[in-house]
Amino acid sequence: MEKDKGSGYPAPSLKGRKRVKPIQFTLLLLAVFSYSLTYLLWPSARTETLPINAAAIVAQCRALHLTPGPPDNFHSRTESDRFQEGTKPTLIRNATIWTGLDNGNEVIRGDILIDKGLIKKVGSVDESVLRSYADVVVLDAAGSWVSPGVVDMHSHIGVMSAPYLQGAYDTNSYKGLVQPWLRSFDGLNTHDEAYQWAISGGVTSGQAFVIKLRPTAERSSSAMLLEPPFSLNGTYIDPAQRPGWRQMKHACGENPSRAYSGTRMDTQWAFRQGYNTARKIKEKQDAYCAKALAGEWKDLGDFPEDLQWEALVDVLCSRVKVHNHCHEAVDLDAMVRLTNEFKFSIAAFHHADEAYMVPNLIKKAYVHPPAVAIFATSARYRREGYRTSEFAPRILADNGLDVVMKSDHPVLNSRYLIYEAQQAHYFGLPVNLALASVTSTPARVMGQDHRIGRIIEGFDADVVVWDSHPLALGAAPKQVFIDGIAQLEKPYTSVKPISAQHAPVTPNFDKEVADAIEYEGLPPLEPETVKPAVIVFRNVGRIFLKDPATRRVREVFTSASAEWVVVVENGRIVCNGTQIACPAALSQTRHLDLQGGSISPGLVSYGSPLGLTHIPGEVSTSDGPVFDPIGLQVPSIIDGTVISAVDGLLFGTRDALLAYRNGVTSAVTAPTSSGFLAGLSTVFSTSAAHKLADGAVIQEVSALHMRLSLSSAISVSTQIAALRELLLAEGEGQGQLGRRFTEVAAGKILLVIDVDSADIIASLIALKKQVEAAKGTIIRLTLAGAAEAHLLAKEIGNAGVGVLIEQRPYPPRWEQKRLLPGPPLTQSTAITTLVSHHTAQNKVSTWVETEAERARDFCHWSGKCRDQWQKSRVFLPVFLPK
Ligand SMILES: *[C@@H]1O[C@H](CO)[C@@H](O)[C@H](O)[C@H]1NC(C)=O
Ligand SMILES: *[C@@H]1O[C@H](CO)[C@@H](O)[C@H](O)[C@H]1NC(C)=O
Ligand SMILES: *[C@@H]1O[C@H](CO)[C@@H](O)[C@H](O)[C@H]1NC(C)=O
Numbered sequence: 001m002e003k004d005k006g007s008g009y010p011a012p013s014l015k016g017r018k019r020v021k022p023i024q025f026t027l028l029l030l031a032v033f034s035y036s037l038t039y040l041l042w043p044s045a046r047t048e049t050l051p052i053n054a055a056a057i058v059a060q061c062r063a064l065h066l067t068p069g070p071p072d073n074f075h076s077r078t079e080s081d082r083f084q085e086g087t088k089p090t091l092i093r094n095a096t097i098w099t100g101l102d103n104g105n106e107v108i109r110g111d112i113l114i115d116k117g118l119i120k121k122v123g124s125v126d127e128s129v130l131r132s133y134a135d136v137v138v139l140d141a142a143g144s145w146v147s148p149g150v151v152d153m154h155s156h157i158g159v160m161s162a163p164y165l166q167g168a169y170d171t172n173s174y175k176g177l178v179q180p181w182l183r184s185f186d187g188l189n190t191h192d193e194a195y196q197w198a199i200s201g202g203v204t205s206g207q208a209f210v211i212k213l214r215p216t217a218e219r220s221s222s223a224m225l226l227e228p229p230f231s232l233n234g235t236y237i238d239p240a241q242r243p244g245w246r247q248m249k250h251a252c253g254e255n256p257s258r259a260y261s262g263t264r265m266d267t268q269w270a271f272r273q274g275y276n277t278a279r280k281i282k283e284k285q286d287a288y289c290a291k292a293l294a295g296e297w298k299d300l301g302d303f304p305e306d307l308q309w310e311a312l313v314d315v316l317c318s319r320v321k322v323h324n325h326c327h328e329a330v331d332l333d334a335m336v337r338l339t340n341e342f343k344f345s346i347a348a349f350h351h352a353d354e355a356y357m358v359p360n361l362i363k364k365a366y367v368h369p370p371a372v373a374i375f376a377t378s379a380r381y382r383r384e385g386y387r388t389s390e391f392a393p394r395i396l397a398d399n400g401l402d403v404v405m406k407s408d409h410p411v412l413n414s415r416y417l418i419y420e421a422q423q424a425h426y427f428g429l430p431v432n433l434a435l436a437s438v439t440s441t442p443a444r445v446m447g448q449d450h451r452i453g454r455i456i457e458g459f460d461a462d463v464v465v466w467d468s469h470p471l472a473l474g475a476a477p478k479q480v481f482i483d484g485i486a487q488l489e490k491p492y493t494s495v496k497p498i499s500a501q502h503a504p505v506t507p508n509f510d511k512e513v514a515d516a517i518e519y520e521g522l523p524p525l526e527p528e529t530v531k532p533a534v535i536v537f538r539n540v541g542r543i544f545l546k547d548p549a550t551r552r553v554r555e556v557f558t559s560a561s562a563e564w565v566v567v568v569e570n571g572r573i574v575c576n577g578t579q580i581a582c583p584a585a586l587s588q589t590r591h592l593d594l595q596g597g598s599i600s601p602g603l604v605s606y607g608s609p610l611g612l613t614h615i616p617g618e619v620s621t622s623d624g625p626v627f628d629p630i631g632l633q634v635p636s637i638i639d640g641t642v643i644s645a646v647d648g649l650l651f652g653t654r655d656a657l658l659a660y661r662n663g664v665t666s667a668v669t670a671p672t673s674s675g676f677l678a679g680l681s682t683v684f685s686t687s688a689a690h691k692l693a694d695g696a697v698i699q700e701v702s703a704l705h706m707r708l709s710l711s712s713a714i715s716v717s718t719q720i721a722a723l724r725e726l727l728l729a730e731g732e733g734q735g736q737l738g739r740r741f742t743e744v745a746a747g748k749i750l751l752v753i754d755v756d757s758a759d760i761i762a763s764l765i766a767l768k769k770q771v772e773a774a775k776g777t778i779i780r781l782t783l784a785g786a787a788e789a790h791l792l793a794k795e796i797g798n799a800g801v802g803v804l805i806e807q808r809p810y811p812p813r814w815e816q817k818r819l820l821p822g823p824p825l826t827q828s829t830a831i832t833t834l835v836s837h838h839t840a841q842n843k844v845s846t847w848v849e850t851e852a853e854r855a856r857d858f859c860h861w862s863g864k865c866r867d868q869w870q871k872s873r874v875f876l877p878v879f880l881p882k
Contacts, residue, residue: 049297056239057303061289063239068319070450071242075458080117082226082460082483084217089115089133090484091125092465095141100148100440100454104432112146114461117483122455137486139465144478145501147435147470148455149462150202152414153442154323154350154373154406158211158224159184161192162410163814168192177260177267178274180248180312185209188221193811194414199487200825201415202464202477203407210247210446212462214482226448243319245447247347248311251325252335254384254617268334275342278312281305285313321347321447324370327384329354332361339366346370347445348404353385356392357520359399371402371445376423378412380655382617387521391513393437394428403429404445405437413810418470422504425471428513431503434471467493467823468500475500476823491824525657527687534574535590536582537566537599543576544600553601566599602665604683606804607784610667611684612645614653623648628675629737630714630722640735643671643679646700651690660686666698670705670752676712676719678705680740681752703782704740707754708764710815720763727771727779745771750780752804757815758788765792765799787816790833797837805830 051057092112099106099122113121115133130136159170170187173179188211195213203213209225216223227244256267284304291300305313314320324346326332332349339346345367349355355362355372363369372392379388389395393403405420407413412420417438425434433441443453451460461484468475476494480487515523543557543566557576567575567584575582613622626643627634648671659667670681680701688696708719726741743749755761761783768779782802783789789796789803796803809819809830822829 051297051300054292054297057292059239060303061285061292063243064285064289064317066242066319068243068245068447070244074450077118077458078116080460080483082212083117084483084485087117087483087485088135088137089113089120090137090139090461090481090486091130092139092141092146092463094143095146095465096143097122097146097455098148098435098470099456100436101456104436104440109143112455112463114463114481114484117461119455119457119459119461119463122457139479141465143501145466145469146455147202147464147466148439148443148453148459149464149480149482150417150438151442151446151448151453152198152203152407152409152417152438153348153404153446155198155409155414157194157198157213157409157414158188158190158192158221160410161189162194162197162811163817164410164812165814172259174259177256177262177270180274180278180315181308183209184249185221185225188224190215190219190221190224193817194409196825197810197821198409198414198417199480199482200477200821201413201418202466202470202480203414203417210448212482214485214487226452246311246314246320247323247446248315248320249323249325250335250346252331253325253327254382255325264331264334268338271338272341274309274312275316275338275344278309278316279342281309282313282316315344316342318345318367321445323348323350323373325350327351327353327382329358329361332358336361336365340364347447348373348402350406350408351375351385353379353388353392354521355401356389356395357387357517359396359401362401369401371404371441372396373404373406373442373445375408375412376405376420376427380615383615386615386654389516389521390423390427391509391516393424393434394509395513395517397429397433402441402445403433403437404442405434406442410810410812413808415810416808418475419473419808422471422473422475425503426506428506428509431471468496469503471503472496472500473504478824488824492827494823522654525654525661526652526689527657527660534567534569534584535592536584537568538563538591538593539596540564540566540576540594540599541596542598543573544598546601559596600663603663605659605664605667605686607806608655608667609669609672610656610659610686611649611651611653611669612672614650614655623650623672625672625674626677626679628673628677630676630718631712632675640737642677642704642736642740644682644701645669645671645680646682646684646691646697649682649684649691649697651684651688651693651696656686668702670703673705673707676706676708676714676722677737678707678754681705701749703750703752704744705752705754705784708760709755709813710757710760711813716757716760716763720760720767723764724767724770727767728774744779745775745777747778747780750782752782752784754784756785756787756813758791758818760815761786761789761792762795765795765801768799768801785816786830787811787819790820790828790830791818793833793837796834803834805834807831 090113092114095110095112097108097110097112098104099108108123110123111121111125112119113125113129113133121129156171161168168189170184170189173182188209195215199213209229210227211224212226213224222228229244229246250271252267252271253264257263260266281304288300288304291297311320315322322344324335326335326349332352332355335346335349343366346365348371349362350373352372352374355374362372374392375388376393377390379385379390393405396403403424405417405424407417407420421434421438424437425431429437440449440453443449452462455463461481463481464470464477465479466475467478474496477488477491478493479491512523541559542555544553545556546553563578565575565577565579565582566573567582575584609616609622615621623645627638649669656667664686666683667686668681668683671679673679681703682697683699683702684697685695691697706723708716708723710716712719726738727745729738729741732739732742740749744751753764755764764781764783768781771777772779778800781799782804783796784804786803786805787809789805809816809821811817811819820826820828820830820833
């Protein structure tokens with residue numbers, strides 16, 4: 001039962017109220033039916049004891065406890081309030097429609113007719129109906145999946161804009177711990193470039209203020225609001241209107257503690273103090289209204305209210321969806337207690353890394369259990385998230401709690417919110433709930449499920465046409481409609497295999513789920529050593545190997561038979577074929593059924609601090625940053641020293657062990673730096689117990705790393721000049737630093753530069769030529785990050801420069817603005833563009849190639865490695881220097 005539904009106020013009963021005068025009777029009826037009419041009639045009926053605004057007060061009092069929601073006649077609307085004049089009706093023909101109905105289990109094969117910003121018909125639309133619509137635009141979906149617009153319930157889009165510029169930061173106010181009077185909407189940037197990115201991923205709406213992401217005819221922030229909350233027009237609210245839901249954000253744990261140099265105790269006291277203030281106002285209002293509604297006007301005075309606290313009073317009146325950023329059990333517990341102390345409910349706990357451990361605690365929250373809005377795997381970046389489990393979505397769902405996947409954009413790129421649902425599904429969240437977690441569930445949790453989140457006749461026409469099943473890895477929209485308006489002018493689509501038209505089959509993770517709960521998020525991850533040294537893989541679908549000539553990984557074998565076996569001995573394939581061809585297979589006891597999965601070399605990680613930190617947000621768990629030689633005063637004892645990552649390696653971190661479990665057997669890690677010179681990277685095994693273990697360090701020094709950026713405090717021209725000085729130095733160069741750069745100039749060691757701007761890349765290519773001409777050498781250079789590299793694909797190819805690029809790029813910085821987003825926004829991606837210019841004459845030697853690495857290619861797939869996972873993983877095309 002929902003205690004906070006309904007008015008909560010008894011309708012004044014006329015029979016029992018002796019003191020009600022006839023005049024008041026009129027007033028009450030009028031207050032219900034027409035607020036303005038009451039005003040007109042009032043003067044003639046006025047008496048001494050009644051204040052002039054009595055009607056307004058009564059209306060206000062009655063309105064206080066109205067349940068928010070759509071107006072009563074909402075579902076008979078024939079045109080959306082958000083309809084944009086001139087938008088033509090659209091018919092999406094022959095679609096596979098996930099409607100969101102029947103708990104997310106309903107799929108309809110048919111058409112969707114859209115007009116006036118609304119979904120007019122779902123199912124089969126016949127010609128007679130169509131004839132009544134002029135100018136219908138027809139989109140033949142040819143069986144494609146169609147879902148409701150994706151709803152991102154936790155996003156800072158518009159208030160933490162891309163690219164990040166100081167002048168457009170409107171995310172957090174640091175002027176107090178409890179500030180319920182602030183409105184994120186007042187900072188909503190209409191020019192955030194991320195809107196377009198997010199739309200291209202199918203996202204149509206976001207939170208705190210619920211907005212739609214499309215550009216509007218009015219070009220204002222206000223026009224972006226899904227439903228302007230009743231409070232937006234300031235202090236003067238029409239009490240006769242049923243209010244729409246408001247949304248409010250709370251936060252506990254490390255964020256407020258850090259921002260206000262306080263503790264959890266301070267934050268919780270601030271909450272109690274704030275709610276106590278609101279409660280006192282509410283109690284005064286209730287007492288006041290009890291009298292007003294009973295006609296006791298004598299000395300009643302003004303309606304007690306305070307603009308600063310009205311939003312929190314509204315929370316206590318159950319008119320606000322409260323969204324609570326809270327990670328740990330300790331914080332969830334404090335908030336649950338707070339809801340029961342002050343009697344308000346929470347719509348959702350966000351982040352809530354430990355919610356899966358305490359489902360019964362969540363259920364103790366006032367009135368109803370909050371939904372839980374989480375990331376799929378983004379974890380351990382701070383202490384509060386150290387015990388997160390990738391199985392949390394499933395565990396929460398198993399406990400009957402609502403699961404929402406969220407981006408916290410730009411923490412994760414809102415464009416890939418569907419990827420969060422895909423991962424949640426992979427780790428056990430059923431298909432219906434995984435799709436609901438980014439559509440119908442967040443819409444319901446925000447009180448907007450009367451118009452968004454499902455495909456129902458009369459709902460807002462927010463729909464996404466996908467190029468595959470939305471839960472298949474890499475799913476991308478072919479078209480996105482918001483309010484019936486097609487958002488992609490010229491969408492580029494890629495053809496997906498038939499297998500991608502079904503939700504992926506996922507592994508049975510029952511044991512992992514039980515372990516996650518038993519070990520409170522920290523199940524043992526250490527790999528097993530395989531004994532005996534021979535292992536037989538059965539039912540092998542494909543084999544990928546590194547070609548020794550080109551040093552590229554390629555598919556060398558595709559099985560035609562279900563009974564293909566591969567026998568691996570001491571990390572090497574000794575036989576592959578049918579059981580008969582490999583008799584050794586029969587005598588072995590250690591068998592692994594790959595169920596048609598594949599065998600490949602271990603994956604290599606680059607670009608993360610893997611192996612240098614347990615929890616990036618905790619100084620004492622990390623190797624830490626190096627001194628920046630051109631930004632900081634370097635202590636004399638290490639001035640001129642080049643730092644080596646191998647000296648700071650930390651083994652057995654949970655991230656390394658999880659990476660290993662998921663096929664990443666080695667990692668290239670450079671010293672941590674956001675400055676000019678990082679130092680020497682190393683290659684290590686993600687599974688080794690310690691540095692001295694056999695094969696732990698695969699290659700002590702792999703490359704020299706630096707970063708050139710517009711966001712440095714030092715000018716780009718100074719950074720280039722410093723690099724030129726180092727590379728052109730005569731003889732052996734000064735000290736260790738000089739010697740290392742002499743090696744770089746001579747092509748003896750690879751130089752990796754973190755760089756995004758095409759302009760800086762151009763300067764680097766020119767500098768490379770200059771040094772090579774002066775020294776008669778070939779410099780081995782790799783660009784990492786390289787968001788804008790595609791603009792110079794030809795020049796980079798001709799210069800023989802390698803590129804390490806992100807698979808899912810996003811431009812937080814200005815110097816990344818011109819990146820190539822890929823389908824559906826552009827036909828090519830940076831990767832396809834660069835690969836097409838990677839000419840054969842480039843003679844740049846390879847990144848990592850050691851005996852140790854080759855030896856471990858296969859042995860690591862045994863033990864704890866999950867074969868099914870490999871089956872559903874895509875191989876990220878990494879563009880390595882040859
Ligand atoms: C719908 O699309 C599928 C897949 O392209 C196709 O096989 C089928 O014939 C189409 N049906 C209609 C009615 O066009
Ligand atoms: C706010 O006021 C404007 C102008 O009076 C009106 O058009 C609009 O509908 C109002 N909005 C709400 C949410 O009441
Ligand atoms: C598989 O077996 C065939 C035939 O013996 C052999 O030529 C091939 O090299 C083997 N492939 C691998 C990956 O070992």
